[in-house]
Amino acid sequence: MKTIQRFAYPIFFAVMAILPHVLDSRWQAVAITFLIFAVVALSQDIILGKSGMFNMGQALFFGLGAYTTAILNNEYGWSIIATIPLAILIPAVCGVLLAGPIVHLRGDYLLVTTIGFNIVFVQVVQNNLGGITGGPNGIFGLDSLSFYGIDLTSQVSVYYFAFAVLLLTLGIMRNLAGSKAGRAMHYLREDQLAAESIGINTRIYKIFAFALGAGIAGLAGTVFAVQYSAVSPEAFDFIQSVLFFSIVIVGGSSVPGVLIGVFVMFVLPEIFREFATWRFFIFGFAMIAAMILRPRGIIPATFGKIPKFLIKENNHGA
């Protein structure tokens, strides 16, 4: 098991790096989708898994990023690359503004409020507020990726763009786990009162977690807009948030668990296309079974290098 763990990441990265050259264009598209949704699920994990806040509105931040890129490109003629800073910043700032008044709410209330934000967002976009969101049809016909005049139109270059974003996300999460902020978030998830009593400003770190998760989801939104060269309201529906939420919990809020969850949720249906109508019926049963058999997730997260004897049984996890 130890050796598997040591080699799993290098093998995973190596496979992902050569993957687009062995796939045909349909499966390249599936692989890009996997990368995009993996980034969103990991960003959800920062808020839900790492900090323990019941957020069920992650598609909102994902959508904000995608719409920022789409609107800036389509209405104002910015190049896609130039929209990236704002596609990260706008969701992050929205994360701070939305989370600010509600982070004190307890568990389920927070959950319903974040669902509410998601639904309000979709309705605003659908009703074409300000005349720039394209209404129910969304915005289509975005420019393709280019960088200082070098055209990156091919699907392989989009793949590597998405892969770079995933690597960046994994890097951020790795650094976070070893940082002061990451430890603070972990404590507040385990026991908010204890965290406060040892001097952690839980409010600041909760808002920080929302801002970070929102920013990363926004960046994934840019990749989404590039890949489909279009954005539409139903791609960021509250049902999507439910799927991201379930992926993080079923996966156990660990990186391999979340990646497996994204694979099962978004790649397997492409393989078993003839069962498309049965998809969610089967997933529903799978979610119930997974939770009953492994209540802490398929691969439960472990935190840092705490010696085993210090961790009480049942004390680790949401």
Place this chain on the structure above:
Amino acid sequence: MDIFLQQLANGLTIGSMFALVALGYTMVYGVMRLINFAHGDMVAASAFVGLTIYTHVTGQATSLAAVVAIFLLSAVVMAVLGVVLERVAYRPLREAPRLSAVVSALGASLVIQNGIMLIWGPRMRIFPELVPQVYWDFGGVVISLIQVIILVLSLVLMIALYLFVEKTRIGAAIRASSIDQDAARLMGINVNSIIALIFIIGSSLGAVGGLFIGLYYRGITFNMGWQYGLYAFVAAIIGGIGNIPGAMLGGMLLGLFNAFIAGYVSSTWADAFTFILLIVILIIRPTGILGERVAEKV
């Protein structure tokens, strides 16, 4: 003024349907501290079960006896389904981390919703006209017989439930279980039966709500459970979740609010306004209108 009175009547009708569904959420939450995400889909399923009973069991009759039979049979079917749901998806997770139970509830919701789609098809079905189309016109304000029936029957059911929970021994056991399950067990209450009972009551009230939705809106779709379920859940939270009169009050308030938004602003903004109302209420009163203020436990 006409718009006001008309929307008042419509709002009370919608509100009583929300309240019936909200009761299922709030009772389960009160005892299990779990958002039963599958409840909305149970409500949707009930409308389809009612449709099938109408076509295949009662032979498309619209006599009073046939209508009563449809309501009773649907309620029984949904009550059984509710007990099965609790037994399969929730009971094994009672000691598990809370989010695991939430995901299990979401899974159950997907199973029921897509089960409806696989059985009855993805297209909209038309609910039978069980109640004659009778309208009364009060100087521009039109009230239908269906509205009156929905309002009166909902009120009767809610008052009956309130009396049952407040005045009977079993009701006292329900209240005790929702305050402290372990203490209730020490007092000789079989908490498992109480939870099963709550699913029976909640699901049959939801079944009535689902049939009302079919009667009132006529068009029923397999995925309507999310929509009505979410609204009813919001109603339960506005009233103070876990609190039975709170769910009734929250349902009525939300119904009226929705009707006035539809009447004076636009129905395309109804969702957004509903959730803005919820967020504002939660910021002002974090535990809802009738919810008790709970001190943070250490």
